[in-house]
Amino acid sequence: MKFPEMSDAADAPGAPGDAIVAVDVTRIYELDGVSVPALRGVSLTVSPDDYVAIVGQSGSGKSTLMHLLGGLDRPTSGTLLIGGRDVAKLTPGEMARLRNETIGFVFQSFHLLPRTTARDNVALPLVYRGVGRRERRERASAMLERVGLAHRLDHRPNQMSGGEQQRVAIARALVTGPSVLLADEPTGNLDSTTGQSVLTLLESLNAEGVAVVLVTHDRDVAGRAHRQIVMRDGLIVSATDLVR
Amino acid sequence: MRIAEAWRVALDALRANRLRSVLTMLGVVIGVGAVVALVSIGTGTKQLIERQVEGLGSNLLVVVPGRVAAGSPPTVSPLTLDDLDTVNRVVGDPSRVAVTIASGETVRAGSQSAFASMQGVLETTPSVFVRKLDRGTYLTRTDVTTGRRVAVLGAGVAGSLFGDRDPIGRQVTIAGVRFRVIGTFEKLGQSLGVDRDSEVHIPVTAAQRLLGTDRIDGLAIRAPDRDTINQLGASVVAALQKAHPDTDFSAVTQEQILGVLGQILGVLTGVLAAIAGISLLVGGVGVSNIMLVSVRERTREIGLRKAVGARPRDIGVQFLLEAVLLTTIGGVLGMALGIGTALVVDRLSPVPAAITWWALALAFGVSAAVGIIFGVVPAQRAGRLDPVVALRTE
Known part of the structure; x- marks a missing residue:
């Protein structure tokens, strides 16, 4: 087994200010005694103002990479720094804290709590940060206003359209002020017009200084990013800087 | 996560599945209710018996032949009125000593009859036991020495023989022998399962003649004070013992009787409460089961919560609180059910009930503990869920 390097952010690869640094990261699942490699050695750096699209067929390892970048999972080997912290050295509780402070997730299926209003859904990450109820509601309302849903504060997910639900999810991802927004097929469940507006929203957030990492198999969506990373069989096969 | 927040989330989760929550609680409600009701009834019965034993008179010492122990055979009494003199000398005050010889007899007056516990006694009985007269007078010293055929009737006997009429001065026959009624007792009710209103007191000498014996069953002494009673x-x-070397005698104090009865009742109450406690245990298993179902159902929610920053502990606490809420709400409802049942039993049946705060506190504590014990496994399972796997769950 390859032991993760006991290194500080300073001697780690990449610039000190990088949001996420992955070096030669692998992820191998053990299924019924059979080793299934999902990632076979991936290196990637996400800088603070990045707009990266990760594309690839299903089974290419892009979702696994996404989970690792978001601190939901740990690499089997290699070094992974999120917000300058080596995830190999963190307890599950510390990982949760790191996700809360550094990462915002946007999922294809929105993952909103069904019986909960838009405002309380958005406020959820603040619950785990120990923010008081009143301040939570204020910050959640402000964030919903920012994504254009000021009129939907007390609506439940089933009272909103898909696009609106995804905006709620984006507001939830942003409410803690993360440095990276990880979006897994954010337009996958939306029609093209709604998808466009969600992408526009993500891009305006990126312009304000939030790194955006997008996982998609839609070439058009990927083409709007500043960088495009193509994955196949658990490896990065190409990384292209696109014209801004 | 703040604990107040966790309570709110747990309560919301229970509300979302109202019917299921109520059904799950029901097991705990019934368990706690049964424990509270049974303990209340047990305590009430114990208190009633204590009052009744104390109602016999304070510092009472009962002297009977034989050994007072469970399983010992009844002993034929060798005691006679001669022994009374011996006891009187030891006690030093004849007014503190009573004797009895008892027999079940049919008492008749005209066409009416009643089955009575006939007791041959001394005139000292009212000063040894607590017996109050309703009408007339009690037996006198002369009645006892001359074996006069006079009788004092218990309230029940007087009622069934004479109804509302005044029985004083009227004739009754006891075992075919005529007696004159000189007094009646105040109504006493039951004591230790004996209907004390069916007693008929006659002079011990008259009773001995009636039964063709010179024996007495036993003696009762009212000790001057509590400290010297055992001595x-x-x-x-x-x-x-000196007068009757072949026989053992026992002197039993009221406290000993109370102690033995209290022990028996305590064991009975404990056993019943334990049986009721089993249903509480079953309720706990139900809670555990539902919590496991809930964890599985809400796997996606758990994954999402973890993704946005919930620590394993936050999730565990949330599910644990949910289980504890289920059982403590169930516990409070169960207490209400138990108190209600105890009150109804107390009102509608001769069995008394006493609700004690410690039984309620215990029931609440146990139901909370059941929630914690049976909630821990589902909570741990929820807390340890892998967020990646949880988020993928459909």
């Missing part, structure tokens, strides 16, 4: 009992037993 007095020992002296009386020693004196009687």
